[in-house]
Amino acid sequence: MEGAGRANDVQAELDSVDSELELIELQIAELLQKQAELTSRKNALLQQLEEACDAAPSSSSHSATAAPVMNKQEMQRYDGTDFPWYKELERHLKDTFHLSKFRPLQLRAMNLSMSSKDLFLVMPTGRGKSLCYQLPAVCSKGFTLVITPLVSLMEDQIMYLNSVNVPGVMLNASSSKEHSKTVMAGLTDVKAPFKLVYVTPEKIAKSKLLMSRLEKAYNANLLSRIAVDEVHCCSQWGHDFRPDYKLLGILKRQFPRVPLLGLTATATSSVLKDCEKILCVSKPVTLTASFNRTNLYYEVRIKDSNNNASISDIASLIDSRYKNQSGIVYVFSQKDAEFVASELQKRDILAYPYHATMDPVDKSRVHHKWASNKVKVVVATVAFGMGIDKPDVRFVIHHTISKSIENYYQESGRAGRDGHPADCIVYFGFSDIFRVSTMVVMENVGQQKLLKMVDYCQNVDRCRRSLMAVHFDEVWDDEGCNQMCDTCRHSEDHTSMDITQHAREVVQLLELAASMNEKLTPLKLVDAWMGRGPAKHRRLIQTTALSRLQAEAVIVQLLLQGYLREDFSFTPYTTHFYMKLGAKSPLLKNQNHKVSMKRRASVSDSVAVGSGQTKAKGGKRSVHRAGAGPVSKKVKEDLL
Ligand SMILES: Nc1ncnc2c1ncn2[C@@H]1O[C@H](COP(=O)(O)OP(=O)(O)OP(=O)(O)O)[C@@H](O)[C@H]1O
Ligand SMILES: [Mg+2]
């Protein structure tokens, strides 16, 4: 008996030592992660410092970096106007493209490509990457082959090229036999009837005939350049990964003498490294323009998922701040596009829905009406995306968060292409996190990217630009923002809140649920914590006095910090998300452990957390109840 008693004591102590060890391991893991983050930040800063020191001060807002093979002076040579082709580039810039001057990095990119260098050009959306191959195409012998992921992008470009009398053609799955024949014949015609030939990656991968014509053109020195647009699609780490891009390495292997130009608006260095491998280019020169779009104002507003207040808020913005201005409201799903558009219509706003399953004719009608300012607002899924090139978009409002910061940057970046001020507002709702989760759950690192987006939204004390910059391997200081984001504008307006006790309550609740073999969805977790769950929970746990939005914010914070995590299960119809204890939850057992979160000090639970400029002109805020009122007559007529 005595022996058994001792064994029990020893076992108990062993358990306690084990759990302490587990805690220490967690703390070590946490510190190691922090160390890795700081080291990578340090390296980025050191590189920035090095560049700032050895470069002549650059007055423009862009910075350029080269592969190690080319130093700064060599690189600057490519900004020069003493290349033999310069006069022709300049002449066509003005006479053919009707543009007065090059934008930053354009001339450098063109000179490099005309000098037969392989080049990756990373420039924010709308800065004019296309010109960097269109203009050299016009000034070179033969033709330029352009690989483009979407037929709609090709169509846009061909329409534009036709309008400036530059012969461009495309080949894709729906090209007629007749048309394909003409194009194929043109490829080997020394008179080069086409200066730009657009194809999809699928065409390169699947059409033997095309490859053999390209081979002939190559041997006759008629294939002057290969441009791979949206080059990040090559990499599975890029957010638009397209398997057929993986096969494009064949181009460099078959046509080694032809310079390749990869273009993208969103690529981190790891994505570019991957693209380099896949395309079989060795050490391309990489030009990177700064991603800081100084004319865009970034703002986040908290969305109450339980009502349509966000839609009323959007309507009142459109009616006041953006009266008669052009914009996009991005939504999560096709259903949302229809719903939000109709809700806006009920509030007398002429808004058209746009999504992938619409009839192509309707889609192009909406696009066209919007482009020609007959309709000011499109409520769209991300299907209304790449290639949208309207200069005077004054607002891009996200009714639902994007799936990653890269996506958000690109989608919101459709605002203000003309360089004038424009607003990018995202509505951040708790339940949206899990809706978007279902979409990214199968993606490589999809969930991590989504959490970064959530972190961007939850943040109240760091410049939103600097949070974006990290994703583009850039270092921005908050000064550079010029108060063009809501956190910089409200820089003093936040407090730190101790949420340790809240965290313990939530963890206790989840432990209780687990002991009853129950899984809690995020919404059920909030309900239960607020005392709205089943009675059996209520008796056993401490319910919270926090408001719903505050409770949601705390849970998001615990998720971001790793005290909670998402778990999911699949059914044939849907994916279910549950909240589980995260790796850091045992730390809460330590009485000295503290968890905190930052909150806007002045904000209660209202929808508007941002710049507080939502009042309609005259200080009146328009009130509309969800679902109230019929579609107005005017809107109905316009829709017909
Ligand atoms: N030097 C220039 N001066 C004035 N406008 C220019 C110049 N170069 C390009 N543009 C215009 O900028 C707009 C955007 O160009 P483009 O479509 O090439 O952008 P992009 O960088 O490819 O963006 P995305 O990443 O969205 O594809 C076009 O309307 C183009 O005519
Ligand atoms: Mg482009």
Ligand SMILES: [Zn+2]
């Ligand atoms: Zn800022």
